[in-house]
Amino acid sequence: MSDASFRISRRGFLNLTALGAASAAVSACSTTGPGPEPVQPPPPAYVEPPLGDYETMYGPMSDNGFDLPAIPVNKIDHRFLRQIVPDPTGQRPGTIVVDTTNHFLYLVREGGQAIRYGVGLGRAGFEWSGDAVVQWKQKWPKWTPPDEMVARQPELTQFSAKNGGMQGGLKNPLGARALYLFQGNQDTLYRLHGSPEWWSIGKSVSSGCVRLINQDIIDLYDRVPNKTPVVVTADIGEPVADMPERRAIPIDNGVPTGSILLGPVRQLTNEIF
Template identity: 80%
Template sequence: MSIPESLPVRLSRRGFLNAAALGAASIAVSACSTTGPGPAEPPPPAYVEPPLADYVTMYAAVSDGGFDLPAIPVDKIDPQYLRQIVQDPTGQKPGTIVVDTTNHFLYLVRPGGQAIRYGVGLGRAGFAWSGDAVVQWKQKWPKWTPPDEMIARQPELKPYSADNGGMPGGLKNPLGARALYLFQGNQDTLYRLHGSPEWRSIGKSVSSGCVRLMNQDIIDLYDRVPSKTPVIVTADVSDPTAGTNHKGIAIDSGVPTG
């Protein structure tokens, strides 16, 4: 039997149509599987400062460096001066310490627009110096050496003069459990952030000292900040350069050698 001449044509047309259909399907599948830009990655979550302990725990009695610090009666202190996390009002970079001498606050700026705020007490020296500095030196239970000018005003301090070796660290030492020594360049400003057993003076202006924190607070701050931490002392956190004064009243003769 002979094969009609038209059959190869029909087969060729059928093969063409089949090939075309397969090509179209392939294109459709390819179009479905084409990888374009995926959905945008969600932004990382904003930094949230870990919560602080409750006040009774934060200000509980503690043994430190061979000394027994008594508990602080938090119910007798204005709550605004207790350690807390707040929105940062300073606009400074994280890691900066800002001392607000108008409102008796010290801010440790944290990421995410937050700050840890501590209440402070201020003395004559605390109001006398303002400006930028860095934490050049840190000391636990520091020795206190009143300068000659202070001894001239208060002769009863002569036993603690530099010639007599200063006052050893301890519960009655005016620098408290910790001291942060502020420098500008290589120059000691004689300005200190320090502890104090006198919790009643927090939030107030007292007769002597620089910037004093409750001992439990200065221990917490000491552990959070490294050397070279920038410090701004100002009467106006919105304009830290206003009223800069670098002629402080010395309360300490300087960093001990060695």
């Protein structure tokens, strides 16, 4: 064997030896068992989509053949305009909570948030508290004044039950939408409803139950299904009081025939106006 061949073979041997040592070093640094599970980041907290600006939310709108005028938002205390707030109620998401002390209605959402609406309260709104459920919803509802109301105000006879009530429209006291609250298997005759009287929001007024700006009741109507739970309370954080024995006659004569009944409710007495 020539010296050159010996030198090449020796160089090849040394190279192979070096590669083997490197492989051994790599093997010594690796583990044979499974590695630690990758840490999963926590799911992002739910954030309610923004509502938009007030001029858009309360601008003019056409709805089911009726043209609602714009609301002059600069003339309303902005506390009572629709907004997303931290949920103060502690109720589960999907619940409606009416705070009759502060004139707010909350729709509880995920992530510790709520959509808050300002409301105006009539005597019927103040004299009722407790738990209920949205059993029926109606767009541009018919209004049928209770017989007691018709007896006091004969001019309402044309809208009595026997005369078919007042058809939905811009002057209807129930506004653009009504949510009908049941308790047990009966209609409480208590309503969450719209009103064209935007200046009454945040105030105590002579009539009605819980009234919202028409644009707000339309928004609420679209967000809640039938069977939505409702809590009406005198103050957020206080225990929900039982329904009082003395309550106002409600704003209308009842839900149309065919609605589903859920349970008993005490007799409604006294008057709304």
